[in-house]
Amino acid sequence: MTxxxxxxxxxxxxxxxxxxxxQKHGVIVSGVMDPLAHRLANMLVGNEELAATLEMTxxxxxxxxxEDALIxxxxxxxxxxxxxxxxPLWKPxxxxxxxxxxxxxxxxxxxxxxxxxxxxNVPLVMNSRSTYLRAGIGGHEGRALRTGDELQAGxxxxxGGRIAMRLSIQSGGTSxxxxxxxxxxxxxxxxxxxxxxxxxxxxxxxxxxxxSHNAFFSEPYRVTPQSDRMGYRLDGPKLELTEQSELISExxxxxxxxxxxxxxxxxxxxxxxxTGGYPKIAQIATVDLPLMAQSKPGDWIRFAEISRxxxxxxxxxxxxxxxxxKMGILLKNA
Amino acid sequence: MEATFQPLGDQAxxxxxxxxxxxxxxxxxxxxxxxxxxxxxxxxVEYIPAYTTITIFYNPQVVYDWYQSQGTKEREQDADSLYQxxxxxxxxxxxxxxxxxxxxxxxxxxxxxxxxxxxxxxxDVAELNxxxxxxxxxIHAGGDYLIYMIGFxxxxxxxxxxxxxxxxxxxxxxxxxxxxxxVGIAGKQTGIYPMETPGGWQIIGRTPxxxxxxxxxxxxxxxxxxxxxxxxxxxxEFLAFEEGSS
Numbered sequence: 001m002t003x004x005x006x007x008x009x010x011x012x013x014x015x016x017x018x019x020x021x022x023q024k025h026g027v028i029v030s031g032v033m034d035p036l037a038h039r040l041a042n043m044l045v046g047n048e049e050l051a052a053t054l055e056m057t058x059x060x061x062x063x064x065x066x067e068d069a070l071i072x073x074x075x076x077x078x079x080x081x082x083x084x085x086x087x088p089l090w091k092p093x094x095x096x097x098x099x100x101x102x103x104x105x106x107x108x109x110x111x112x113x114x115x116x117x118x119x120x121n122v123p124l125v126m127n128s129r130s131t132y133l134r135a136g137i138g139g140h141e142g143r144a145l146r147t148g149d150e151l152q153a154g155x156x157x158x159x160g161g162r163i164a165m166r167l168s169i170q171s172g173g174t175s176x177x178x179x180x181x182x183x184x185x186x187x188x189x190x191x192x193x194x195x196x197x198x199x200x201x202x203x204x205x206x207x208x209x210x211x212s213h214n215a216f217f218s219e220p221y222r223v224t225p226q227s228d229r230m231g232y233r234l235d236g237p238k239l240e241l242t243e244q245s246e247l248i249s250e251x252x253x254x255x256x257x258x259x260x261x262x263x264x265x266x267x268x269x270x271x272x273x274x275t276g277g278y279p280k281i282a283q284i285a286t287v288d289l290p291l292m293a294q295s296k297p298g299d300w301i302r303f304a305e306i307s308r309x310x311x312x313x314x315x316x317x318x319x320x321x322x323x324x325x326k327m328g329i330l331l332k333n334a
Numbered sequence: 335m336e337a338t339f340q341p342l343g344d345q346a347x348x349x350x351x352x353x354x355x356x357x358x359x360x361x362x363x364x365x366x367x368x369x370x371x372x373x374x375x376x377x378x379v380e381y382i383p384a385y386t387t388i389t390i391f392y393n394p395q396v397v398y399d400w401y402q403s404q405g406t407k408e409r410e411q412d413a414d415s416l417y418q419x420x421x422x423x424x425x426x427x428x429x430x431x432x433x434x435x436x437x438x439x440x441x442x443x444x445x446x447x448x449x450x451x452x453x454x455x456x457x458d459v460a461e462l463n464x465x466x467x468x469x470x471x472x473i474h475a476g477g478d479y480l481i482y483m484i485g486f487x488x489x490x491x492x493x494x495x496x497x498x499x500x501x502x503x504x505x506x507x508x509x510x511x512x513x514x515x516x517v518g519i520a521g522k523q524t525g526i527y528p529m530e531t532p533g534g535w536q537i538i539g540r541t542p543x544x545x546x547x548x549x550x551x552x553x554x555x556x557x558x559x560x561x562x563x564x565x566x567x568x569x570x571e572f573l574a575f576e577e578g579s580s
Contacts, residue, residue, distance in 0.1 A: 020379050020380050020391075021379075021380045022380075022553065023380055023381075023382045023485075024367070024380065024381060024382055024383060024484065024558075025484050025488065025489065025552050025553050025554040026484045026485050026486060026487055026488045026489050026490045026528070026546075026554060027488045027548075027553060027554075028487070028488070125548070126548070126553070134529060134530065134531060135488060135529060135546065135548060137548045200341070200343060200344065203340050203341075203342065203348065226510070230532070246503065246504070246520075246521045248353075248354075248355055248384070248385045248386055248387075249384055249385065249483070249485065249486065249492055249523070250348065250382075250384040250385070250386070250387040250389065251342065251346070251348065251382035251384060251387065251389030251485070252342075253342050253343050253345070253346055253389075253391070255343060256342070256343070260504075260506070260507065260508060260534060261503075261504070261506045261507075262506050262507045273485070273486040273487055273531075274382055274485045274486060274487075275382060275384055275483070275485030275486050275492075276486065277504065277520060277521075277534075278534075283342060283343035283344075284343070285343070285344060286343065286344050286345055308341050308343075308344055308415065308417060309414070309415050311343070311344040312344050312394060312415055312416050312417065315344055315345075315394060316394070316395075316398070319395055
């Protein structure tokens, strides 16, 4: 199963859930920016959760499928079409041999995830298929996709085979068939250009002035153009320490909000460094990382405080929804 | 030194030994790391050791499933959250950890071309400390250093033992791009950038050595616990070294 890249899009790379276990050597995690959309995309085509998807950013690629292929697209709406016909998101899709999948303007979110049954078959580097762009390792030749690249899909699973089989006997368009079922509306994330992001206090929260605490939780922060997979630099009311003190470098995490001396917060994301020395005012709840990662320069972010217990509880709730969904997909395609 | 526990969000625990950099804190961090290598706690994904802290990342689902699988007696202890369960597991292991002897030290010599366009902040560091550029170089290259941790970027060593006479605060705003091999100062720390990356350290020079080696296992030339010495080289020697290694 070969897919040819006709046009690579703005930034399209192979990513999985991340390269864990090497942070003690300073090797960053990488992986998808929106773990939920990536996971759901894999589930819709019957993939293992560890399978790699294509992460597409703002302006998606044009891809030619040289055989029939079971795919799904989840995340931001980058206006996918085949032969001029809109392809729905959040559903399994059977593409006919020779189909050209094209993406247009970005309607919602920032990143979309293209899963293919069997996963994108690139070599494992340090136990992961994620592209680590800055180091030039992992993914497809350690880099973002370019015109003329050819990507291969892995072996599809039994479940993937059954989903594809059912779609192939369903009537549909000439170039693709969209499944009647998909991710339920209630479970779809509501990407927004003014998202409310829930955070816990960071370990240096008390280092900041009362005015900074107030501003951080009451004023919106704008996402600046200096924002990428490593982190988003935000712009808004300056955050100040009660006294100048240097933090001894320590671990940071996906969603850490750190504040350099100039006072503008930086949100650390998928390609974050492993450790950092700037005070951490907040940590984004894991369930809200997708909303943060789907925002783009010019968007306004608001932060709301929740407790760690709430964050844990929201995460457990999300996981149980995902388990139910997985069960539903299995039953539907038994 | 007593270990204290703090959460880093909803999926990690920071175990801290004091609030100042010390050899004692470093050794305690090394000990926890080797303890976790031998016996990871249930649900552990990985850990990141630093100067005074070691941060342990866990998968909450695995921790939850493990907890549910325990008898009611074990579950009686105070645990109102998954974070608390992890803290209890770590504390318990700390209490039972035997002292492990450290492996033998290595000393690694690192050539550095100081100042000029390879070390744009050398002048600022000298001025801040009321020294000449040559004095900063002599002090930096005259020290014996210990690698406390590898972090921030692949193979980036955090090096302790720098003289306070050449200390300098981080830059107010991080640079968007610092070339690979750059040698920097942040506060009382010195370090080397293994690859091109944004960063806030004051850059005083550059080494032609390759620190990140993704084809090797481990993928980092330097390891926590290594001893390091710097020696000055000229710009021509720097260029010759780079050509020789490529």
